[in-house]
Amino acid sequence: MRLLLSFFVYGLTIAVIAVIAAVGAGYWAMQEYKKPGPLQQEIVFTVERGQSAGAIAQNLQTQNIISDAFLFRAGLKFLDGNRYLQAGEYRFEPGMSMQEIVADMQEGQTVQYQFTIPECTTSFEVMNILNDIDMLQGELVEPPPEGSLYPDTYNYIRGENRNDIVQRMQGIMKETLAESWGARKTDHPNIKTPEDALILASIVEKEAGDPKERPRVAGLFLNRLEKGMRLQSDPTVIYGIVDGRPKTGGMGPLGRRILRKDLEFDSPYNTYIHTGLPPGPICNPGKASIQAVLEPEEHDYIYMVADGTGGHAFAKTLRDHNNNVAKWRKIRAAQ
Numbered sequence: 001m002r003l004l005l006s007f008f009v010y011g012l013t014i015a016v017i018a019v020i021a022a023v024g025a026g027y028w029a030m031q032e033y034k035k036p037g038p039l040q041q042e043i044v045f046t047v048e049r050g051q052s053a054g055a056i057a058q059n060l061q062t063q064n065i066i067s068d069a070f071l072f073r074a075g076l077k078f079l080d081g082n083r084y085l086q087a088g089e090y091r092f093e094p095g096m097s098m099q100e101i102v103a104d105m106q107e108g109q110t111v112q113y114q115f116t117i118p119e120c121t122t123s124f125e126v127m128n129i130l131n132d133i134d135m136l137q138g139e140l141v142e143p144p145p146e147g148s149l150y151p152d153t154y155n156y157i158r159g160e161n162r163n164d165i166v167q168r169m170q171g172i173m174k175e176t177l178a179e180s181w182g183a184r185k186t187d188h189p190n191i192k193t194p195e196d197a198l199i200l201a202s203i204v205e206k207e208a209g210d211p212k213e214r215p216r217v218a219g220l221f222l223n224r225l226e227k228g229m230r231l232q233s234d235p236t237v238i239y240g241i242v243d244g245r246p247k248t249g250g251m252g253p254l255g256r257r258i259l260r261k262d263l264e265f266d267s268p269y270n271t272y273i274h275t276g277l278p279p280g281p282i283c284n285p286g287k288a289s290i291q292a293v294l295e296p297e298e299h300d301y302i303y304m305v306a307d308g309t310g311g312h313a314f315a316k317t318l319r320d321h322n323n324n325v326a327k328w329r330k331i332r333a334a335q
Contacts, residue, residue, distance in 0.1 A: 032068065033075035036095040039065050044111060046158075049087040056085055056105075065092055065101065072098050086110070089158050110157045117151040117169070119286035120205040124245045126169075126284065130162045138162045146244060147198050147281025148173055176287050184294040190225040190276070191293065201289040202281035203271075206235035207304075210311040214289050219296035220304055220314065229302065231271035234258050239282040240267025308332075 045065060047056055053076060057069035066072050075098055076085075085102070088110030092101060103109075115133060117126055123143040131140055138161040149166070150173035156165060181194040191197050200221060208214045221231055238246075238253050241262060246253030254262075263270070269278040301314040303321035308331035315321035 030075075030079065032071055033079060033098045035097055037066050037097055037101070039092060039094050039096060041094055043092050045090050045092055047085060047087045047090065047105060049159075051087070053085060060101070065096075066098050072102070075099060076102055087159075112155040112157060114153055114155055116153045117149065117284070119151045119289070120202075120283045121149075121151055122146065122239075122244055122246060122283050123149055130165060133162075136160055136162045136165070140166070143244070144170065145280075147202055147284055149284045150176055151284050151286050173284070177290060180287065180290045180294055186295075188222055188226075188296075190222065196277060197290060197293050198285065199277045199281050201285040201293045202283045203231065203233050203236060203278075204292055205283055205285040205289040207233060208289070208292075209306070211288065213311055214292035215295065215297040216299065216301070216314065217304070217312070218289075218292040219299050220301045222293075222296055223300065223302050225276065227302065228275065230273075230275050231277075233271050236269045236271040236278050236282055237262055237265060237267070239278075240269035241265050244282075 043063065043065065045060065045063065053073055054069075057066070057072040057076075060066045060072060061069040079099070083106045085105040086108040088108065090101075090104055090109065091111050092104075113135065115129060117129065121129075123146045126149050127140045127143040130136060133156075135158040136156065137159055140162050144166050149169040152169075152172065154165065154169070177194050177198055181197060191200065200218065203221065204214055204218045208217045221233075224231055238258060242253055247255040252258075263272045266273070268274065269280075269282065271278060299314075300316045303315040303318065303324075304312040305321065305324045305328050307313040307324070308328065313324040313327070315324055
């Protein structure tokens with residue numbers, strides 16, 4: 001009996017020691033998982049699509065971002081729910097713990113890059129901007145519909161598809177146009193649909209060198225439409241000549257100055273020979289130009305010409321306009 005009791009006490013002691021050792025080992029592993037890691041300087045780390053947790057852990061250890069790949073996998077499984085590690089690029093700071101690294105990859109806190117589409121950019125130019133970004137996938141072979149892309153600064157991640165970005169830009173433009181149209185306070189007989197507003201906004205965007213002039217320029221074009229006058233907008237002529245594909249190189253979309261003979265170019269976009277709005281937008285306008293068309297400045301101006309400062313000289317009569325044109329010609333001749 002005494003012998004059996006001795007064996008029981010011995011076995012119990014061993015079991016207790018084993019439990020204490022296991023608890024101690026678990027506590028040590030948890031502390032290792034949460035403590036600052038060995039990384040000494042910021043690094044960008046890539047998780048490939050379909051890459052296993054084991055391969056990710058080994059790469060992290062190889063690059064001295066974590067101290068132990070086995071502990072990383074154990075912590076991922078037992079402490080962080082064994083949730084999926086998302087593919088992408090991650091920027092890790094010096095001393096990040098394994099737990100912090102796992103959290104970033106589970107939440108998809110990937111490195112974000114940016115590109116900017118300026119207001120008045122054509123869809124052809126947007127296509128070229130996106131195709132020139134090497135980190136994106138899926139080449140665009142045709143420009144999206146003109147006027148469908150909202151100009152703004154956009155974030156993207158390495159490997160993102162260009163068509164997905166285009167859809168995002170189109171969604172924002174659609175929402176912006178719908179909101180602006182719904183918030184308008186007045187109606188204009190020549191702006192009957194949101195699409196009409198978008199077309200005129202694209203002309204305003206191209207014409208208004210000074211952003212402050214947008215409501216005044218919009219009011220001028222609306223005055224001309226109301227009087228049955230042709231818009232006579234140079235950018236519409238240029239758009240028709242280049243077929244929406246402006247030249248580059250610093251000499252403007254034509255690669256030269258617009259000439260008098262260009263005003264006779266046969267195109268549905270030529271507002272010197274056609275009355276009313278052109279058949280579609282001539283660029284991708286921003287929200288300010290859309291709102292300028294829907295809430296224009298009220299005045300009697302029907303003429304404008306560049307004033308040499310980046311803005312325009314406005315006139316109510318042809319006589320005053322001709323005087324402004326003469327001043328502009330002197331300025332340009334002196335340049």
